[in-house]
Amino acid sequence: MSEPIIGILGAGRVGTALARLAVKAGYDVRVATAKPPAEIALLMEFTAPGAKAETAADLITASDIIILALPLRKYRDLDPALFKGKIVVDAMNYWPQTDGHLPEFDGAESSSEVVQRHLAGAHLVRGFNHMGYHEFEQDARPEGATDRRAMTMAGDDPAARQAVGDVIRRLGFDVVDAGPLASARHFGIGTPIFGAGISASDLGDLLKAVA
Numbered sequence: 375m376s377e378p379i380i381g382i383l384g385a386g387r388v389g390t391a392l393a394r395l396a397v398k399a400g401y402d403v404r405v406a407t408a409k410p411p412a413e414i415a416l417l418m419e420f421t422a423p424g425a426k427a428e429t430a431a432d433l434i435t436a437s438d439i440i441i442l443a444l445p446l447r448k449y450r451d452l453d454p455a456l457f458k459g460k461i462v463v464d465a466m467n468y469w470p471q472t473d474g475h476l477p478e479f480d481g482a483e484s485s486s487e488v489v490q491r492h493l494a495g496a497h498l499v500r501g502f503n504h505m506g507y508h509e510f511e512q513d514a515r516p517e518g519a520t521d522r523r524a525m526t527m528a529g530d531d532p533a534a535r536q537a538v539g540d541v542i543r544r545l546g547f548d549v550v551d552a553g554p555l556a557s558a559r560h561f562g563i564g565t566p567i568f569g570a571g572i573s574a575s576d577l578g579d580l581l582k583a584v585a
C-alpha cells in the first residue's frame with residue numbers, strides 16, 4: 375500500500391492521542407465522531423492540529439486504515455456496508471463499568487471477534503488495546519531505541535496485519551504479530567499482556583507462555 379490515509383472514529387482520549395501521533399508521523403489523518411464535523415473541528419485544532427474533521431461516512435470512504443476509538447457499546451452504530459473491504463483497527467475494549475452489560479461479550483471470544491462479525495466485509499485487526507491512552511505518546515520511541523515498547527495485534531488477513539503493523543511501527547512501537555484474530559483472546563483485559571510495558575522479545579515470550 376502506498377502512503378495510507380488514516381481515519382480515526384472517536385475523538386476522545388484514545389482518538390486524539392493516536393491522531394497526534396499519526397500527524398507527527400506524517401500521515402494524512404481524518405477524525406470523526408457521531409457529531410457533525412463543524413462541532414469537532416475546533417476541538418481537533420486544539421487537541422490534534424493537522425488532523426481533519428470529517429463526517430464518519432466521508433472518513434470511512436476516504437481512509438485506507440480506519441481505527442475504531444469509540445466506546446464499544448456503540449459498535450452497532452457502525453454501518454457494515456461502509457466498511458466493506460476496508461482495513462479496520464479495533465482499539466476498543468469491553469469495560470462493563472462504562473459500557474454497561476453487553477451479553478454478546480460475556481463469552482470466551484475477544485470483543486474484536488464480535489466486532490469482526492458485525493463488520494463482516496472488513497479486514498479487522500485488533501490493535502492499540504493493551505496500552506493506556508496516556509502511554510501512546512509517553513512511550514512512543516523511534517525505531518531502534520533500546521527502550522522501545524511493543525504492541526501486539528491479531529487479525530485474520532495477513533495483508534491487513536502487515537499494513538497495520540507498519541503504522542504501529544511508524545507511530546513508535548515494535549510489533550508482535552499474534553496471528554489470527556482468535557489470538558486476541560490472549561491479550562485482552564485481565565491477561566498478563568494487558569498493560570505490560572515491555573520489549574518485543576519479552577512480549578513475544580509472554581504471548582507464547584499464555585497462548
Ligand SMILES: NC(=O)c1ccc[n+]([C@@H]2O[C@H](COP(=O)([O-])OP(=O)(O)OC[C@H]3O[C@@H](n4cnc5c(N)ncnc54)[C@H](OP(=O)(O)O)[C@@H]3O)[C@@H](O)[C@H]2O)c1
Binds near residue numbers: 388409444508
Ligand atoms: N482510555 C484508554 O486508556 C484506552 C486504551 C485503549 C483502548 N481504549 C478503548 O478505546 C475506546 C475509546 O476510549 P476513550 O477512552 O478514548 O473514550 P472517550 O474518551 O470516551 O472517547 C470516545 C469518543 O468516541 C466518540 N463516539 C461516540 N460514539 C461514536 C460513534 N457512533 N461514531 C464515532 N465516534 C463516536 C465520542 O464522541 P462524542 O463526543 O460524539 O460522544 C468520543 O469522541 C474504548 O472502546 C476504550 O475501551 C481505551
